[in-house]
Amino acid sequence: MIKAIITDIEGTTSSIDFVHQSLFPYAKQHMRAFLRAQAGNDAVQRELAEVERQENRDLSLNEAADVLEQWIAEDRKYTPLKALQGMIWRQGYEAGELKGHVYADTPEALRRWQGQGLRLYVYSSGSEEAQRLIFGYSDAGDLTPLFSGYFDTRVGGKREAASYRNILKQIGLPGEQVLFLSDIGEELDAAQAAGLKTCQLLRDERTRPAAGHQQVQKLTEVVV
CATH class of the missing domain: 1.10.720 (Transcription Termination Factor Rho, Rna-binding Domain; Chain A, Domain 1)
Known part of the structure; x- marks a missing residue:
């Protein structure tokens, strides 16, 4: 589960x-x-x-x-x-010069998952502060209350399995109970190697499909 x-x-x-x-x-x-x-x-x-x-x-x-x-x-x-x-x-x-973009399906999916009792985290190459800003000042309002934590490159590179093991240790869950979402195949491969479940987002034609992972076009289509 x-x-x-x-x-x-x-x-x-x-x-x-x-x-x-x-x-x-x-x-x-x-x-x-x-x-x-x-x-x-x-x-x-x-x-x-x-x-x-x-x-x-x-x-x-x-x-x-x-x-x-x-x-x-x-x-x-x-x-x-x-x-x-x-x-x-x-x-x-x-200063109001920037507004964080999120896809229209993002708030719906995040709120549904949190309502189901799932803990939500962010792992991005952008700093933890940048992550909080894009969700805190998003064009859908402040989404930061939906998240339990944020991780950046201080835990390691996103294409390294050790980084995901570090995250699992910090959140206190085994890999089979954690789902990682990304559009990048190499990141998904690294997460999978660390024991996590994975799903690739295929938002547009620029994304290269990666074999061996669940694939969807919207967050609302992710099977949890």
Whole structure:
């Protein structure tokens, strides 16, 4: 019996286009000014130190901004980039300049599953803060009360089975009681290797079907 559902965001609950055409450009546009304005912020400095560690060299603020903008262009899944993007997006959401996209079937499915007593979690390469923002400021209202927790790349990469084992340990459930939802076959394969049940979302023709997993086009079609 499934007792918990872990869902990806991009291409699963929300549009890939929203992330790549709205969120990423917003972060890139505001990155340099944000770093200047927050130069004295300890949390920002910690992430910049991680950027330097990743690059294995000292960086001026402008050089760090150059690196981060390049990482955005390359869609790098690096934790310091995701953390800084989350901070920038928070300002955008709070200013009303951003509104989190979710597919029309997403709120219906999430509310139904929670009403059935299932625990809902998010696992995305975006930071935990970014995850809370996209659901907290969604175009369907605040959906964060539906979730029991959030996981990002600090538990490991999404294509590594060990990451899903780490999540299972944290939520205290065996794999056979947990369903993982994603559009990416390699992520589903990793989750399956860790013992989780899986389902692939085929939202559009860009998604490559992955063998060995339940497949649906909408969250409301997922068999739990």
